[in-house]
Amino acid sequence: MPKTGSLAAYxxxxxxxxxxxxxxxxxxxxxxxxxxxxxxxxxxxxxRAPPDVVAATRHQLGLDLPYWQQYINYVAAVLTGNLGTSIGESYHGKSVLFVILDKLPATVELAIGAMIVASIIGIATGVVSGTNRDKPSDVALRLYGTIIFVIPVFWLGQILQLIFAVGLGWFPAQLRFSGLPSPNQITGLYTVDSLLQGRLDLFLVAVQHLVLPSLTLGLVLSGFFTKTVRANLLRTVNADYVEAARARGIPEGRIISRYAFKNALIPVVTVLGLQFAILFAGAVLTERTFSWDGMGMLLLKSIDSADYPMVQGVIVIYALIIVALSVVIDVINGLIDPRVRY
Amino acid sequence: MSGKIFFRGRDLTQLSNQMYRRIRGEEIALIFQDPMTRLNPLMRIQDHFLEEIHAHESVSSTEARTRAREALVSMGIHETRIRNYPHEFSGGMRQRIMIALALVLKPSLLIADEPTTSLDVIVEAQILEILQDLKEAYHMSLLLITHNLGIVAEVCDRVAVLYAGKLVELGSVRDIFHKPLHPYTQGLLASVIHLETKELHSIEGSPPDLIAPPSGCRFHPRCSYAQPICTERIPPLVEFEPGHFAACHFGDKFL
Structure with a gap:
């Protein structure tokens, strides 16, 4: 066991x-x-099926068993990595886990893109807003934070498609890749795979397709960041340790970065962790808007075709991802703040 | 804001931000009332020192480290603890760290703003002893801001008494305690509790509204010697005896 109080132990x-x-x-x-x-x-x-077929399917899926037995089977299956087989039209008879793992990279790529957009825009606007309290720039950015947060993600997506895809033609409106054969599957993230193969042309195509969906989802999330960063920065720029640092003649730039901003970041990171749940919910709608072939699309399709093992599998994987991310967020918090390592 | 701040013949209010920054920490250092919240919780103690040394002097990091360690050890904290974070120290220790941080650049003036108010009596005594020793060891002036007259009697050489933001009396510690000229100073001294105190003495009334302060002498609504002139004219600061100043129209009455 690593030393108590160390980051590894935590x-x-x-x-x-x-x-x-x-x-x-x-x-x-x-x-x-x-x-x-x-x-x-x-x-x-x-x-449309005779009762004995229905009963047979039910038996095959174990749904005729008592609930407690179903529960044990289900937990045991999930823990051993077995999420069952699909009963829908598109993936009939295929392993749920394999189908999901095939779609997962698309969602991960979208989520990372959206988080990058949300962090950059949200933190930048939050810092400007928080260091210019009640000036016009602050008022405007606070308004931005509220409006962008309440805009429905699919509506924003369609507006961006209309302007940048249909109108200006800068970015494609649909899909993860088009025009060229997609890069060989290594990680499943097209941007990463194309770079691993040294194909800059493919990378550019992948990025072009990624821009609008990431922007859509990222912008909606950024409003929350703007507000959180602003509120926390206002708290820390007047903190006692900031005043004390000024009294020691520490340069102002360093005070803002090492004292005010870093301390303001702690609650922001925590909130960011909570945002992942909203991010994945938003990703379902974003994927739908941009025909982005990820887990969100898979979930919607499975619900439509009553593919119940698939629906259950997708939700379990979402849950797993959120649990894993919350651990990651806590470790990042431990990295920033020595007080939480105990 | 108005007024001037003179330090070694220079008016500090005229300085550029950059010059001001250089003076802070290097020539004038400050310690605070509440040591618990004055250190950056995300930085090791060592980084507080190194950052301050490098902000003012161009020295090698080895030398900066050595000086940081010496400053900490001089405050009675073991040198291995320099790698700890602020939350791993008690209030008294944090105040000693604050003092070490204030002294590491060897300033000529240390301003201590109620340095013991948030500490318990035993730690208070420790901190006061440290501050007293420092005056001699570092050839440094100490400007102590406090409402605790016991500390004043023990630590100070000269005393300035402030009321409602105005200087009302200035003199040696002996003058102030034995021959107070201003009625406010007299009231303060009478309010000190002794072992034989049976009944608490207090100055009648309550502190004035500083946004609309009383006319004339700001103390007149609470002063038992007040005359019509006190409500009309602001009393000037007069030297009633060598080195002993007071701002009272009737200061000579108490000589």
Whole structure:
């Protein structure tokens, strides 16, 4: 075991603490899928199959077992990495896990793109806003923060498509890739794969396709960052340790970066962690708007075709990602703030 | 804001921001009332020192480290603790760290703004002892801001008494305690609690509104010697005896 109080010890502890959280999440997914109205198997056949076929399907999926037995089977299956097989039209008989892993990189690429946009725009606007309190720039940016946060993501997506794809023709309106054969699958992230293969031309195509969806999702998230960064910066630029640093003759630039900004970042990182859930919900709508072939599209398609193992699998993977990200966020917080490492 | 601040013959209010920054820490250092919140929680103690030394002097980082360690050790904190973060220290220790930070550049003036108010009595005694020793060890002036007359009697040479933002009396510690000329100073001294105190003495009334201060002498609404002139004319600061000044129309009455 690493030394107490070290970052490594903190990370390990945090990882173990996430196990109960994971179990709770799995339980919620299990319960929710069973209490929402509508029988998935009935929906699948839409009344067109004879009762014995329905019963056979039900038996095959283990849905005729008592709930507690279903629950144990489900948790055991998930923990061993088995998410079942698809019963929908598009992926019938295929492993749910493989289908999801195939779609996951697209969503990850979109999420990273959106987070980059949201962090850069949100932090920049927040710093300008927070260091120019009540001046016109601050008032304008606060207004921006509120408006951009309440705009529906699919509406913003369509407006951006209209302006930059249809109108100006700068970026494609749809899909992850077009025109050229897509790069060989290594990580599944087209931008990364094209660079790994040294194909700058493919990289540019991938980035071009990524710009509008990332901008759409990132802008919507940036409003929250603007407000959080601003509020926290206002708190820390007047902090006692900032005044004390000025009294020691520390240069102003260093005071803003090392004292005010770094301290303001702690709650921002925490909030950023909470934003991932909103990010993935927004990603479903963004993927739909831009025909971005990721997990969000897969989820919508699976709901349409009543592919219940697939829906369950996608939600479980979303849950896993959010648990993993919350651990990452906590470790980042530990990296910034020595007080949380205990 | 109005007024001037003279330090070694220069008016500090006329300085550029850059010059002002150089003087802070290097010539004039400041320690505060509440040491708990004055250190950056995200920085090791060592980085506080190094940052300050490098902001004022171009020295090698080895030398800066040595000086940082010496400053900390001189305040009775073990040198290995220089790698700790602020939250790993108690209030008294943090105040000693603040003093070490204030002294590392060997300033000629240390301003201590109620340095012991948030500390308990035993730690208070420690800090005061340190401050007293420093005056001699560093050939440094100490400007102590406090409302604790016991500390004044113990530490100070000269005393300036302020009321409602105005200087009302200035003199040696002996003059102030034995021959107070201003009624406010007299009231303050009478309010000090002794072991034999049976009943608390207090100055009648409450501190004035500083946005619309009383006319004439600001103390007149609370002064038992007040005459019509006190409400009309602001009393000038007069030297009633060598080195002993007071701003009272009737200061000579108390000589």
């Amino acid at each position: 990370a390990v502890t945090r990882l173990f603490l996430s196990l109960p959280m994971l179990l709770i999440l799995l339980t919620i997914v299990f319960v929710v899928l069973r209490v929402i109205p509508g029988d998935p198997i009935a929906a699948l056949f839409a009344g």
